[in-house]
Amino acid sequence: MRYARGIALNTTHYSSTIDEVERGADVVRALATQGIADKHFVVNTSSNGKGFVFGDYRAPDPDNARVCESQQDRGPCVALGIPPTHDFADPAWGLPQETIDLAQRYADAFLWIGRPWLYDQNEPFVTSRALTLARVSRW
DSSP states (O other), X not given: OTTSOEEEEOSSSOOOHHHHHHHHHHHHHHHHHTTOOSOEEEXXXXXXTTOOOGGGOXXXXXXXXXXXXXXXXXXXXXOOXXXXXXXXXXXXXXXXXXXXXXXXXXXXXXXXOSOTTBGGGSSSBOHHHHHHHHHHOOO
16 A cells, blocks of 8 residues: 555445545545555546445345436436546535545545446446436436
């Protein structure tokens, strides 16, 4: 870890950006107390537009949560999250000031690392899943 720039968060689950920024800041601060300073993180936001705790999803296949049916769907379901950016303070993201402050101090970027349009973020490509995801996502 000493030679790494930092860590990537939320690459396999659907946690909210707010939760992941807080978690990332906690990890970076904990590393600093161990003498591993100046680390940062990135957050995968590709599938957390309606973020939820992974363990709260009780469907038959928790690794492949269903795509939201509409922008109003309260979930748990998958929608595209904040587009890739390093502009954490953009009002379009609707983030609370505390999250913005933590991100500006400890994060490098929000990225779309995952591929939620694929079944289980793997093969096969599912056209209907991809089209629904695009239709119901804000971005």
